[in-house]
Amino acid sequence: MSAAANDINVITPTENGCKETENSPNDPKDGDIVDPWNVVSNSQSGIDYDKLIDRFGSSKIDEKLLTKFESVIQKPVHHLIRRGIFFSHRDMYEILKRHEQKKPFYIYTGRGPSSGALHMGHLIPFMMTKWLQETFNVPLVIQLTDDEKFFWKDLTVEEARELAKKNAKDIIALGFDPDKTFIFANFEYIGQCPEFYQNIARVQKNVTFNQVKGIFGFGNSDCIGKISFPAIQAAPSFSSSFPDIFGDQKDIACLVPCAIDQDPFFRMTRDVAPRLGLPKPALLHSQFFPALQGPQTKMSASEPNSSIFLSDKPNEIKNKINKYAFSGGGATVEEHKEKGGNCDIDISFQYLRFFLEDDEKLEKIRKDYTSGELLTGFLKKELITILQKVVADHQQKREKIDDTVLKQFMTPKKFNFLANKSETK
Secondary structure, three states: OOOOOOOOOOOEEEOOEEEOOOOOOOOOOOOOEEEOOEEEOOOOOOOOHHHHHHHHOOEEOOHHHHHHHHHHHOOOOOHHHHOOOEEEEEOHHHHHHHHHOOOOEEEEEEEOOOOOOOEHHHHHHHHHHHHHHHHHOOOEEEEEOHHHHHHHOOOOHHHHHHHHHHHHHHHHOOOOOOOOEEEEEHHHHOOOOHHHHHHHHHHHHOOOHHHHHHHHOOOOOOOHHHHHHHHHHHHHHOHHHOHHHHOOOOOOEEEEEEEHHHHHHHHHHHHHHHHHOOOOOEEEEEOOOEEOOEEEEEOOOOOHHHOOEOOOOHHHHHHHHHHHOOOOOOOOHHHHHHHOOOOOOOHHHHHHHHHOOOHHHHHHHHHHHHHOOOOHHHHHHHHHHHHHHHHHHHHHHHOOOOHHHHHHHHOOOOOOHHHHHHOOO
């Protein structure tokens, strides 16, 4: 993909930075509000992702890309891609081409620590990230944006930093390779790495206030920390931000798996990158993991009853699903058997799409529920069993992650195997 019309409005650089241009605020006509801090749909079935692709100017993951993907990796794609949960991309063909040519790239993703434990929705980008890292055998950097949560939430610096450490342990427990993975928190790392801050400053100089207002909807009463933050999330897209890992290599490509609400950060980054002489990040976008109450909004750490947390006990998981999970079934058993259930709005079925890996079993559940043969109670029971196991397994692994393990992941180190790939460039 070339740069351009589908990225943010072009900013014309000058000797003193950039020339301001007018930029229209994000004002969707379809009723869906999607930005890095808000996800709301007026539709009972939730966000219209096809319209979102058109609005954001990304590309749909279609059969052609799936065929190419599987041809390159010589195995089936992850079920999250196969089922269209990761549904959109920017420059994925370029990443596959680099892999074929044995040219290096790395993966970058992140987490904004606003709660003491991750919830199920947070797992989705990390599940994909882990599969991508293992499939392509590439380095991974994970940014913990504790500064962002300090700007947006009612948190002290100290509280945000502590949440970052707790979230890092949850992430490590997912099984990432310490020899290929670097996790960093902004409050700590920016002060340690001059090159990282230099890239932040380069991005800041090339984006105007009008630009960030247009992209992110900032207002005159927003603190300047918010306005400058997008450059901080942009910087990890460039390998030169991590000299301890990549040395002086500035042209290593980056792939960012994330939920599509994070795309505005990277539209901005992709526009700035060529003028810095750096490669644009490629992206894989996921759908949102819906709240228990329905697909109109995503699961949120700020709403405990909308979320299943990785710290929840088995009974808490059971009670939350039974009490809050929105049903697509009939109002009565008789009505349900007559008219069937609606899988598109049934939260239990939607969650099974994410966590039930057996395609045949999922399809049978869909058919039986749609026909009315299967009742909502069965779906909830099936989901409870799966999530209780996922959470219990995670908690067992999480107990083994102490401060020593945390330090191992949060200490920058050279990924020696990268040098061998670089020789083939």
